[in-house]
Structures are given as structure tokens and as C-alpha cells.
Amino acid sequence: MRFWDAAVALDPAASELNEGRRFPLCRREALRSLLNDVGLERTEVRAIDVPTVFKNFDDFWSPFLGGQGPAPGYCVSLSDDRRAHLKNHLQATLPVASDGTIHLKARALAARGVKPAC
Numbered sequence: 001m002r003f004w005d006a007a008v009a010l011d012p013a014a015s016e017l018n019e020g021r022r023f024p025l026c027r028r029e030a031l032r033s034l035l036n037d038v039g040l041e042r043t044e045v046r047a048i049d050v051p052t053v054f055k056n057f058d059d060f061w062s063p064f065l066g067g068q069g070p071a072p073g074y075c076v077s078l079s080d081d082r083r084a085h086l087k088n089h090l091q092a093t094l095p096v097a098s099d100g101t102i103h104l105k106a107r108a109l110a111a112r113g114v115k116p117a118c
Contacts, residue, residue: 002104003064003071006090010082017070031111040113047107054102057091 007014015021024030028045035043054060064075075083094102 002094003075003090006086006093007071007074010086010089014074017074019070022070026109028109031109035111035113039116041116043111043113045109045111048110050106050108052104052106054104056100057094057096057102060094060102061087061090 001020004014004018004020008018020026025034028047031045032043035045064072066072067076075086078086095104096102
């Protein structure tokens, strides 16, 4: 999310590539509705947060240079100047600890429901 926030701040057209926007099913209420729509009962959706620690900004940034996936694909499609601007913007907005580490959370949603008895 931080990547896309930074990308959109510099290039509003990048919002079309944001996975959060492209995959609305990946939201709590949308998942719950899907489970209910297929007839499941006692549906639950919960977040699973995983602490994600990067040893420094380069550790955070380097995966975006591989070109695989929407965010890295967008990143490598930029000119060198625009990529550097994105990198600088991200670096200025990330929560960097005094030792240089960056502590973020990765989030997944877990969903479940019960098939009604016949």
C-alpha cells in the first residue's frame, strides 16, 4: 500500500494499477458477501497481520526492481528520473527506526463459513 500511495502521489494514473483497487474482492466486507452469496452461514473474515521488518531502505526497495508483478512492473517501466523520484518519495515517507530498520505489517484476510445442513 505504501508503494502505491507514493506512486499515485507522483502519478495519479498509477491508481489504475493498484492491486487494492483492481481486486476489490480482497476487502473484508466483499469476502463476507461472497461467502454469504454462495450460501455459507456463520461467515467470518479476519485480518492476519504479520510483522515485516526490512533491515534498511535498500532491503525494502530492491524487490521493486525485479519487474515481476504490478508494483515492480510499474516501477521498472518508469524512466530513471521518475523511478528515482518515486524512490526518494518512498524513502521520505517510510517509518525508519533509528537503527535504519523499517517496520511494517503485511496483511492477509482469512475467510470461512459453514455449509448449511441439508
